[in-house]
Amino acid sequence: MTSVHVTAAHVYAARGWRVIWAPPGIKRPVVTGWPELATTDHAVIADWWAEHPDANVCIATGRASALLVLDVDDKGGHGGSVTLAALERAHGDLPMTYTAGTGSGGVHHFFTWDGIDFDLGNSAGRLGDGLDTRGEGGQVVAPPSRVANAGHIMPYTTLVDMPPVAAPAWLIDRLRRPLRPVAPPPTSSQPGTRGAPAGRLRGLVQAVLDAAEGQRNDTLNWAAFKTAEMVLNGQITTEQATAALHAAALHTGLGDSEARRTIASALSAGGTR
Structure with missing residues (x-):
């Protein structure tokens, strides 16, 4: 039986993203010279996972994969x-x-390498507290991998499945120059209340991911109801809302049928207002 890991590795390679294996439960490659070994060659990938069928999938970032990850x-x-x-x-x-x-409830945003006309490696906190970037010489563990760590309570999950787009100019500019990180505000806004569609949907997905046990279904219902407003306003499609929230719900441990029922019910209710 073909493992879900090798299937994912082939999908990433077909997108031009160089992949490399990591031992089960580990979030980084252990083989010497992995940055050079990472590949999009399907034959090599098949051989790796034939030998290590349960290996995690890692994606090498940087110019060769044309990927910057926030x-x-x-x-x-x-x-x-x-x-x-x-x-x-x-x-x-x-x-x-x-x-x-x-697996620990964080989020990886994948961007293309477009507009990056300078040497860009990895950074930790350069953009501010809790924000790291992966560029040349970097990698990220990718869905459906799972890390054996107390802080990782679920597999990595695709939340928004679409081709990466270019990072905004302001983000690239802040990585180009050593700027002082922006201090967080004294209070954060309610999830999902930012104006632009991408920001609102991301906030709603994050609200589902952050929901405490016992509140996850209620939070999912709320988030789906809020996305109904966006659907009615033509900002996103029903399919985009359903896919993003369903993936987030499964990521938190909600069952497939329960999540689908909740999302469908809330979207329907939101559409009849």
Whole structure:
């Protein structure tokens, strides 16, 4: 039987993203010289996962994969979501792009390499607390991988499945120059209340991801009802709303049938207002 991991690896390679394996439960490659070994060669990928069928899938970032990844981290006292919200208020919302939920509840936003005309490696906190980036020499563990760590309670999950788009100019400019990070505001806005469609949908997805146990279905119902407003306004499609919220709900541990019923019911109710 073909493993879900090798299937995902082939999908990423077909998109031009160089992949490399990591041992099960591990979030980074262990083979020497992995940045050079990462590949889009389907034959090599098939051989790797034939030998390591349960291996995690890692994606090499940087120019060769044409990928820059923004990692939004809220665990361990970090406030990546709050920092990002402050940056967006100052400069404009992130565009909607390929997005993955991490096993610890964080979010990876994938951007193309377009507009990056300087040497860009990895950064930790350069954009502010809880915001890291992965460029040349970097990698991220990718869905459906899972990390064996107490802080990782679920598999990595695709939240928004679409081709990556270019990072906004303000984000690239802040990575180009050593600027002082934006301080987070004293209070954060309610999830999903930012004006632009991409920012609102991302906020609603994050609200579902952040919901405490026992409140997840209610939060999902609320988020789906709010997306109905966006659908009615022509900002997103029903399919986009359903796919994003369904992926987030499964990411938190809600069952497939329960999540689908909740989303469909809330979207329907929102459409009859």
